[in-house]
Amino acid sequence: MAVAADKGSKFGSGEGRITVTKPLLARALLPRFVSTGDRLQVGVEVQNLTDEGGQALVTAKASGVALKGKRKKKVALGAGATARVRFPVEVGLSRKASFTYTVEMNGHSDGVKVTIPVGRPLTVEKLTLAQGRAEGPVEVPVDWPDDLLEQESRLEVSVDRTGMAELGPGLKYLIEYPYGCLEQTLSRFVPLTKVEDLARSLKLGELRGPKLKQFIRSGVAKVIRHQHEDGHYSLWPGGTTYPHLTVYATYGLNEAKRAGVKVDALALDRGARAIRSWATGKDRVVDSGGQAGTMAMAAYVLAELDQPAVTKDNHRITLSANLDMAEEVTVALKYGAEAVGLFRTEFLFMGRRPPSEGFQRNCYKKILKQVGDRPVTIRTLDCGGDKRHPFLRAEPETNPALGLRSIRLSLRTRPIFMTQLRALLRASVDGRLRILFPMISCRQELREAQEALEEAKAQLEQRGQPYNSKVKVGMMIEVPSAAFMSDTFAQQVDFFSIGTNDLIQYTLAVDRQNEQVAYLYNPLHLSILRLLSQVIGNAHREGIPVAMCGEMAGDPLYLNVVMGLGLDEISMNLSALPYARHLVRASKQKEAQKLAREVLAMDDSESIGKKVRGYMAEKFPDFFTPEGPAEILGGL
Numbered sequence: 109m110a111v112a113a114d115k116g117s118k119f120g121s122g123e124g125r126i127t128v129t130k131p132l133l134a135r136a137l138l139p140r141f142v143s144t145g146d147r148l149q150v151g152v153e154v155q156n157l158t159d160e161g162g163q164a165l166v167t168a169k170a171s172g173v174a175l176k177g178k179r180k181k182k183v184a185l186g187a188g189a190t191a192r193v194r195f196p197v198e199v200g201l202s203r204k205a206s207f208t209y210t211v212e213m214n215g216h217s218d219g220v221k222v223t224i225p226v227g228r229p230l231t232v233e234k235l236t237l238a239q240g241r242a243e244g245p246v247e248v249p250v251d252w253p254d255d256l257l258e259q260e261s262r263l264e265v266s267v268d269r270t271g272m273a274e275l276g277p278g279l280k281y282l283i284e285y286p287y288g289c290l291e292q293t294l295s296r297f298v299p300l301t302k303v304e305d306l307a308r309s310l311k312l313g314e315l316r317g318p319k320l321k322q323f324i325r326s327g328v329a330k331v332i333r334h335q336h337e338d339g340h341y342s343l344w345p346g347g348t349t350y351p352h353l354t355v356y357a358t359y360g361l362n363e364a365k366r367a368g369v370k371v372d373a374l375a376l377d378r379g380a381r382a383i384r385s386w387a388t389g390k391d392r393v394v395d396s397g398g399q400a401g402t403m404a405m406a407a408y409v410l411a412e413l414d415q416p417a418v419t420k421d422n423h424r425i426t427l428s429a430n431l432d433m434a435e436e437v438t439v440a441l442k443y444g445a446e447a448v449g450l451f452r453t454e455f456l457f458m459g460r461r462p463p464s465e466g467f468q469r470n471c472y473k474k475i476l477k478q479v480g481d482r483p484v485t486i487r488t489l490d491c492g493g494d495k496r497h498p499f500l501r502a503e504p505e506t507n508p509a510l511g512l513r514s515i516r517l518s519l520r521t522r523p524i525f526m527t528q529l530r531a532l533l534r535a536s537v538d539g540r541l542r543i544l545f546p547m548i549s550c551r552q553e554l555r556e557a558q559e560a561l562e563e564a565k566a567q568l569e570q571r572g573q574p575y576n577s578k579v580k581v582g583m584m585i586e587v588p589s590a591a592f593m594s595d596t597f598a599q600q601v602d603f604f605s606i607g608t609n610d611l612i613q614y615t616l617a618v619d620r621q622n623e624q625v626a627y628l629y630n631p632l633h634l635s636i637l638r639l640l641s642q643v644i645g646n647a648h649r650e651g652i653p654v655a656m657c658g659e660m661a662g663d664p665l666y667l668n669v670v671m672g673l674g675l676d677e678i679s680m681n682l683s684a685l686p687y688a689r690h691l692v693r694a695s696k697q698k699e700a701q702k703l704a705r706e707v708l709a710m711d712d713s714e715s716i717g718k719k720v721r722g723y724m725a726e727k728f729p730d731f732f733t734p735e736g737p738a739e740i741l742g743g744l
Contacts, residue, residue, distance in 0.1 A: 449679020
């Protein structure tokens with residue numbers, strides 16, 4: 109048997125426990141992402157863990173980038189020594205870049221393969237300039253977006269003579285496929301609802317013709333014919349009903365409704381009640397193999413049916429989405445996001461030069477317009493450390509995680525910071541914007557950031573450009589010093605957002621990306637829970653709300669603990685939203701508070717972990733086992 113393992117990996121327990129050792133160890137030396145056109149040196153760090161030196165042969169392979177020069181290099185490596193070998197590459201137009209490195213020496217070998225995303229030039233706007241028939245030259249005026257020509261820009265003109273681009277064959281197959289049983293019907297008509305959605309967003313009238321509408325309506329009617337009086341569905345009309353068919357059919361009908369197709373409200377309601385009755389039935393026997401997926405899908409469907417995130421004892425929790433790009437807003441709203449809890453602006457800064465004020469303002473405005481009256485929290489640039497950007501000419505740092513990064517870098521590169529602040533303020537008139545300063549560690553940093561914001565307001569007033577003078581301003585709590593000073597900070601900002609990723613690694617002195625010590629990274633460590641309780645309590649005493657936007661917020665295992673600690677808002681990745689809503693609605697806030705009090709009174713982090721896992725397994729047996737959350741969660 110072969111396993112994928114690294115040095116120090118452990119398997120088994122007791123006398124049968126195995127610790128993996130490697131005589132030769134390879135670690136990739138890569139940035140978190142690259143951009144089209146980048147030329148850089150990437151490679152591998154080789155460590156010789158034997159008592160014998162020699163010549164190590166390093167071989168590089170790559171896809172999505174062009175390797176320049178030699179593919180193989182030799183390096184002298186003494187006993188116990190470490191060496192770095194780099195290869196020049198040029199990034200192309202692919203969406204991702206894969207790097208494979210193998211190392212051989214003295215009969216030993218190791219290898220590593222890593223895939224990272226490629227940032228391509230951002231599309232500011234796509235315009236349909238003309239439609240219909242035309243003979244000869246056509247002149248069309250173009251309304252240029254603000255400051256477009258200040259960017260590295262390219263104007264592309266294309267003519268689509270069909271109005272269908274290259275979607276025609278696939279759409280024809282979907283539309284003309286004859287419906288069969290319930291599962292065949294759903295497998296065809298659900299994609300058709302997505303085509304309808306696509307047509308609406310791209311303004312392609314040809315994809316929304318009468319034949320497409322007819323097939324979607326026919327699909328909806330066919331699905332409903334498979335429903336029985338009790339709300340459940342069968343594979344063929346009048347046959348035996350199955351819970352998984354009920355879940356699947358209700359999901360499909362709800363997707364059609366979201367796409368603008370009229371769906372019988374009674375059929376949807378009967379399906380939802382049937383799912384809820386089955387999912388909560390005391391006489392239902394749950395087998396861990398077949399029904400776990402159905403239960404997870406049931407939670408997803410019930411959450412999708414516009415159910416508020418309210419506990420059984422009527423406590424409201426705001427469930428928000430973490431986003432990287434404006435294009436994710438539509439999906440977030442479909443998944444039930446009540447707000448944008450964190451919009452990361454780093455992806456706007458992936459070009460060779462920082463984006464202009466006008467470009468940023470357009471991006472922020474687009475997000476605010478899409479979400480309507482929901483709050484949108486936009487974090488100022490959080491780069492540096494392991495997040496390098498092409499336009500930065502930063503010196504190499506021995507410990508970048510503790511170096512010039514985040515708000516420190518923004519205050520050092522003030523012109524870039526001021527441009528972003530003006531863009532945010534200009535967009536504040538378009539919705540409920542909240543500005544978030546990252547990685548504040550002391551009063552001086554917060555004061556300088558607030559002074560910069562006031563200066564940006566004064567500059568806009570001189571220009572005569574409008575902004576919301578009452579825009580909410582908050583700070584992230586992601587370093588221990590900020591947590592300890594949260595009573596002071598709570599008097600100086602409008603809200604807190606807890607970034608658990610950095611807060612945990614800085615508090616526990618654990619690099620969460622280092623496999624050698626990753627086992628020490630523990631969100632349920634007693635010190636972390638005490639810090640969270642302290643921050644939330646200090647904020648509430650000053651009357652300001654507290655959100656959480658780290659990975660801990662999106663893990664269903666920790667949901668009841670953070671609810672019990674008193675969080676007002678939990679922001680997470682899109683796929684976690686339906687499950688979080690289901691768990692909130694199935695919980696009681698008083699019980700969550702009792703759980704939080706009990707774990708805070710314990711003195712052993714390992715016992716806390718067992719307590720929480722046992723609690724969640726007892727309360728939600730279909731989603732959790734004593735070992736942790738069911739694998740279906742987050743993977744559906």
